[in-house]
Amino acid sequence: MIRLLVRSMILLSALVGCSTTLASQPLSQTDTIAPMISRVTPSIVNITVQKKAVPTSGAFIPEGEDNDDIKKNHSVVGLGSGVILDAKHGVIVTNAHVIDHAKNILVTLKDGRHYRAVSLGEDDGFDIAVIQIKAKHLIALPLGDSDDIQVGNFVAAIGSPFGLNQTVTYGVISALNRSEPKIEGFQSFIQTDAPINPGNSGGALVNLKGQLVGINTALVGPGANVGIGFAIPSNMVNSIAQQLIQYGKVKRGMLGVIAQNITPSLADAMKFKNDTGVIISQVVPGSPAEKAGLKMKDILVSINKKPMMSAAQVRNTLGMMRPGTKITLEVIRRHKAQTLTAKVGDPKEELKQRVNPFLAGVSFRDFSQIETDGSQLTGVIVTNITETSQAALAGVVPGDVITDANGKNIATTQDLINIANQPTDSLLLSVDRDNLNAFLVIEKP
Structure with a gap:
């Protein structure tokens, strides 16, 4: 028994010694994202905005703005971030709420240079804005394909939280196609646990290749990061930015439906077994949807062969399409698949209706x-x-x-x-x- 005990102690000592040796080994250079960050940060800018103060309300807080300091008709300074999209023409993308009500926009580059910027266009629905500076020797951030990212992918958030330029935080993709009920507009957010704090709005969410996969946009809570941050997918950002550059505004389309997510209980009740799709709960009379033959209780499975996972995704997809675009809808009606063709309409033309005096505006x-x-x-x-x-x-x-x-x-x-x-x-x-x-x-x- 004594001999067995001695052998056990020797083995335990050897294991402890091995663990200590492994733990003390320094990480190799391949275990760091420093080289990638050094390539990316010159493409991230700090944005300082002098703006007219507008009171805000609700759980979702535009970053860089402190409600306690906001007084109507006062001028305040807002802080945010931006990403260089086109180096040749000095085009920078940021959040619309960063430059909303801006009197003056000042852009600071990583090397310390300062430039006045002008707005090329902004869209509150997508919370995307494009500004421009006249500068040389800029570096644009390569675009990644946000459709390729997956939950669990490592990402870095880069911006200017609390005015601290070029701050880098690190985390993973926590969820995709997130919607937040108290945010207006089109929603299909990337959720990340990479710390995002006030001033990060408009900054970059990048993958390990140093490619832009999202624009940081919002946080949940009273001001500081609580482990839940959101970013607008890069594919959506690029699509909206190109419209803003070309037209100064987004010419969004509409179909004329109200869609809702299919819950497990709803799927059971309707005996619907597909993994994708949303249910059409309402079709606007005279709308492109009605003209295409779409009916209430149809299951909309895909638009132009792209699977629809949520009602928010349907709004996003249609909202990024220009009026007049022809689209193919795959639907399931009474358990049978059908293909419909529709023409995306113009909301201003399709939804003209009498304005109620109580609800106008x-x-x-x-x-x-x-x-x-x-x-x-x-x-x-x-x-x-x-x-x-x-x-x-x-x-x-x-x-x-x-x-x-x-x-x-x-x-x-x-x-x-x-x-x-x-x-x-x-x-x-x-x-x-x-x-x-x-x-x-x-x-x-």
Whole structure:
């Protein structure tokens, strides 16, 4: 027994010694991303913006902006980042909210050079903007294919958090095709755990090859990183940027449908076994979708042979198409596959309708979310609002979730429209704002 114990102690000592030796070995040069970062950082710029302050609300916070400091009609300084897209012409892509309401835009390069920039165009729906500087010896960042990235891929986020230029953080792709209900516009975010802090907006999310796979855009929480960051996929960024460069705006198309994700319970109820697709819950009368033969309860599987994984992806795909584009839709109707052909329409032409005086200047959509206490918050969320609208004057702000109108529960946008269209001189709203209830009255103009 003693002899066996001695042998065991010798073996244990050998293993410990081996572990200590391995742990103490330094990492080789191949275990670092430093060479890649040194190639990439000259393409990342710091953006300083003098802008008119605009109060913001909601859980999603544009970076580089502190709500406590925002006072209407005051001028504030906003910080952000940008990525050089075209070195020859000095074209830089960033977030629209970085330069929104900008009076002056100052770009600082890695080598310390400063340049005044002009805006070539911005689109709030995609949160993409393009600016231009007159400078020589610039280096553009190579574009990667964001359709090729996968959950678990290593990425680096580069930008100017808190004004600290050329800051690099590291992490993985946590999820793809993410949508955040309190962000307006087209959504199909890359989610990453690479720390993204105020000032990172407009900066680069790069793969290990040093290619741009996303533009950092937002964070969840009151200001500092909590391990959940979002980036706009590079393929979407490039498509929108090219339209902004050429036209100064995005000429987005529409089909005229409302799509929703297929939950497991919905799939079971409909006996739908495919891994992809969204269900069409509404078809707008007279829209390109109706003209193409699309019907409610159809399962939209693909657009131009590209699988549709979520309702947000459908909005993104259609929104990036120019009006007049012909597309092929693969649908499943009553368990049988069909192929339809549609022509993408112009929202301004296709959706002309009478404007309700209470809701004029307000953009909203259906909203449903499970709260931390397990309850479900259902209603209509305000995604955008004109400052001079009756609703804005009543105190309605983006991020408000309307749960009741004139004493009636609101579950869908159609519920709200129906109540607002009834003969009345005012519209009494009950709204949920950051988990607090408020009552607002919109007066008829």
